[in-house]
Amino acid sequence: MCVAYPGIVEKIEGRSALVNFSGNIVRAASGFVAPQVGDRVLVHAGYIMQKVSKSEAEELQELFDELEQTVADKDRMKTNGSDDSGRRSDESEQERTTANEDE
């Protein structure tokens, strides 16, 4: 039920926007995000929940790249016992971690 779909904003009309979903135009409430024409947005039950900051492909690539870096740094840390590698590993991990316990 929490299904939401991404679409492109075509027009703003007061507190609503016309959003294009692969050719289907749907009116959605836009008051919570103030989108601009051309923005990619996520729509649920007739309202825009959020702007989408990047495409699925771009985001996945970044997530995998970060993971690659984290794993590489951890491997290097294991091999070298290097303090520097350990710090870099933590930083890399922190990018995808919004919050964690005090470690």
Place this chain on the structure above:
Amino acid sequence: MKTNKLEEIKYFLKYYDGPDMNIMEVCGSHTRAIAENGIPGMLSERIHLLSGPGCPVCVAPSSYIDRLIELALEPKTVVAAFGDLIRVPGSERSLSEAKGEGAKVEMLYSPLDMLELATQNPDRLYVFAAVGFETTAPVFAELLHRAEEEGVENIRLLTAIKTMPPVIQYLMEADAPIDGFLAPGHVSVITGSDAFLPLAKRYDIPFVVSGFSGERLLLALYDLVSCRGRGVVRNDYPSVVSAEGNLAAKAEVNRYFETATAVWRGMGAIPNSGLILKEKYKKYDAGSETLTEDKRKNKACICHEILAGKKKPFECALFGKICTPLQPQGACMVSQEGSCFSYYSHQRER
């Protein structure tokens, strides 16, 4: 690089031989996406997926459905609802079945569509079945905002709005054997990923916010297994989820609603797990607060245990026999995001 990493993740998840890892998803769309992408078959036997109370339609108590039917049968009252809700059984029947007796039921994509209906038919009272999690609460607030602005008086809400962190706490306090949560993607768009941090810390379990594609789910599961035993929150859906969530939407929800104890189908009353209209806006309420009774249509139905992660759908004696999507005995078999519906439709065996 992505392909190689994905293959490594798949290999890791398939041949993981560490301690058993129970992962619960609490989002119906995740339940559905996990089945559609064949994820269970890609996991080691030591990684167990549990479907939690992530389908808001499935956790609405029977008295809520019964009240909607009563309203829809009242003269000049129309009940509007999301499509998922129409076939959910109350104590005796569903809204869909009641339509045959003259119940007036409109299926709408958005609650905002009800404003136009109410404006065009001022002699009728329109009641929206306001079911949902944090994801959907903002659109109900927007509906009330517009109704106030436009002076539309003939609308009401029958609320069964639930919030996710309190039910997760309920599960953990009930000693549910859970080692990590796949945090709900679209709920997190509104709440922010930090909403799960107190729970992660309190129970020393990881939460990973994920989107819905197969690749995203595999990445999130990899992260969860990698973080076993650590009280951390990871955001693997940063294109739409931030740490703090959608502040404007949350402010609008707080303007109209306040937290309250809510009754979850099969689980009973859970403190602070629901949203009800504030006193100032009670004129828009269609009698939500008295709806605490929860009867099972079929006594053998174990929806409540499935929602709590204690049993899997195929462990129910009714599953696939007298309980099917065409003849659901419990709410989990009704919604496309219900655990039983998903297991049945995709013939999941684990």
